[in-house]
Amino acid sequence: MTLIVHSAGPGVTVQDLGRPGYLAQGLSQGGAADRLALAEGAALLGQPIGNALEMAGFGGRFQTTIPLRIALSGAPMRATADGAPLAWNASHSLPAGATVDIGGASTGVYGYLTVGGTFDLPQHLGATSAHLAAGLGRVITNGDHLPISAKDGPSGLTLPVENRLEGGILRVLPSLQTDLFPQAERARFEAETFTRDARGNRMGLRVLPQTRGFGLDHGQTILSEVITPGDIQIPGDGAPYVLLAECQTTGGYPRIGTVLPCDLPRVAQAGPGAPLRFLFVTRVEALTAETAYRAHLDRLPRSAVPRVRNPADIPDLLSYTLISGVTAGDMP
Amino acid sequence: MSSQPFPSLASVGLDGLLVRFADHLSEPANRAALAFRAALERANIPQIEETSTSLVSTYVRFDPLHLPLERLEAQIKALLAGQDWYAAELPSGRRLIEIPTVYGTDLAPQLAEAARLAGMSEAEAITSLSSARTRVTTIGFAPGQPYLGTLPEPWDIPRQTGLTPKVPVGALVVAIRQFVLFSVSTPTGWRHIGQTAAQLFQPDAAEPFLLRPGDEVVFPAVPRDAFEALQADPMGGIRMRPL
Numbered sequence: 001m002t003l004i005v006h007s008a009g010p011g012v013t014v015q016d017l018g019r020p021g022y023l024a025q026g027l028s029q030g031g032a033a034d035r036l037a038l039a040e041g042a043a044l045l046g047q048p049i050g051n052a053l054e055m056a057g058f059g060g061r062f063q064t065t066i067p068l069r070i071a072l073s074g075a076p077m078r079a080t081a082d083g084a085p086l087a088w089n090a091s092h093s094l095p096a097g098a099t100v101d102i103g104g105a106s107t108g109v110y111g112y113l114t115v116g117g118t119f120d121l122p123q124h125l126g127a128t129s130a131h132l133a134a135g136l137g138r139v140i141t142n143g144d145h146l147p148i149s150a151k152d153g154p155s156g157l158t159l160p161v162e163n164r165l166e167g168g169i170l171r172v173l174p175s176l177q178t179d180l181f182p183q184a185e186r187a188r189f190e191a192e193t194f195t196r197d198a199r200g201n202r203m204g205l206r207v208l209p210q211t212r213g214f215g216l217d218h219g220q221t222i223l224s225e226v227i228t229p230g231d232i233q234i235p236g237d238g239a240p241y242v243l244l245a246e247c248q249t250t251g252g253y254p255r256i257g258t259v260l261p262c263d264l265p266r267v268a269q270a271g272p273g274a275p276l277r278f279l280f281v282t283r284v285e286a287l288t289a290e291t292a293y294r295a296h297l298d299r300l301p302r303s304a305v306p307r308v309r310n311p312a313d314i315p316d317l318l319s320y321t322l323i324s325g326v327t328a329g330d331m332p
Numbered sequence: 333m334s335s336q337p338f339p340s341l342a343s344v345g346l347d348g349l350l351v352r353f354a355d356h357l358s359e360p361a362n363r364a365a366l367a368f369r370a371a372l373e374r375a376n377i378p379q380i381e382e383t384s385t386s387l388v389s390t391y392v393r394f395d396p397l398h399l400p401l402e403r404l405e406a407q408i409k410a411l412l413a414g415q416d417w418y419a420a421e422l423p424s425g426r427r428l429i430e431i432p433t434v435y436g437t438d439l440a441p442q443l444a445e446a447a448r449l450a451g452m453s454e455a456e457a458i459t460s461l462s463s464a465r466t467r468v469t470t471i472g473f474a475p476g477q478p479y480l481g482t483l484p485e486p487w488d489i490p491r492q493t494g495l496t497p498k499v500p501v502g503a504l505v506v507a508i509r510q511f512v513l514f515s516v517s518t519p520t521g522w523r524h525i526g527q528t529a530a531q532l533f534q535p536d537a538a539e540p541f542l543l544r545p546g547d548e549v550v551f552p553a554v555p556r557d558a559f560e561a562l563q564a565d566p567m568g569g570i571r572m573r574p575l
Binding site: 020021022023024025026027124125133135136173174175176223224225226228230231248249250251252258260261283286287290291294 | 346393397
């Protein structure tokens, strides 16, 4: 009842929806960097959202000791089971002993491996997810044995995904210090194309302007104030820092705006060099977007459908009886 | 109340509302924020998902699709009008906590720099900081991590422009007349002037968070060679008594 980790990339952790409710104690919610991918993984296995292995940039080699269903979602990574290709954004059934190899992400950052059932790990403050910034849990390393409570259910499903892996437009609401930025600077902020800096993790990521930064002269003396995921801090060097699930809970740098919750997967999944733009929207537009996002999440379980296999993915194609009653021409 | 700038309401992203009681740290505004949060928790409004406080503000996270911002604002304004929050009592159950601290040395390398900014010698800085009785004004940034104030006027020193890449757990740092005592190892823009053996966040303990807003804390100086013994003590040499 175990997933053996023969090798793991440097940023593999168990994630779920995190720990809401500890803001007053200084603990941010944490949980999956791309919550939509976590939901997609669960939908592909016909189960409620639980935990999954979150793989930052690179997966690893995993072996199941039992027959196991898995789903692969988020940033697509080259994946095989005992050498045979595994489709991404899909669920699969593996026999006991199967070895799954998951390589580097072709686009995006965070890939997810969900198991049919759950990784059966102890809860700390009500969740199994690692919150590295808080010292809760740890990264998965070579030789780990992850206990699994497996459950029967569907596999061989796929679902359509909206491309959120290559940057794009991030919708932004004004935040506590938006008014401190002159209108011309806010307009320049919207006109600028940023690229994701190599510096980035589950706490947040730095984005680099093509021209110059957005620093405020008096930015160093803002009173420390509550921070939420999506907040765009402008530190002294003027390069925006967009905060993610595992961010700190308070901070003293001015914030020019806050990315909508439904666009946070797009932030988290922007790989190094991916172009990002910010667009201020009205509260009405933001509520409409949030309503659509929640409706999309609600529909996910119904949009998982049986996968029509691509013949190129079937290594032993010739062993299949493709059309019954037809035989090779040279047979008697 | 509408003619006065505070308390004021500001939305925080899509799902947050902030009630600010001042634009700078003051003792009455800090008390107001703590008392107003307690009142909100008692009011038990179903679509409010979570509340917290910062130095002089109370934060409310709510479900914006089931509780329109305008309706929440009206509820909050009604609650605000109910009493003088700046005259509210401090939270009950407060404690006086002594956390032994090594100032300066290899453990806290920015004491000299901070003392210079405060216009003091290192010895004067240690006397000033170790005798200050501070109060936990808020818990935040990292789990169980207190902001403590208010230090004497000379300690109104700025944060650094750059970041110290990493300070250890238990680091005592100073800026803008406040201490922060770090519960995790982290980068910081504040200057590292003391080192403690305090473990502020123990997730599997019955009480995972050591400090609470309103607690009073002093950081008595201990010599460098006492530090290893403090580290060996599960409580880090900390003493605590009810106020």
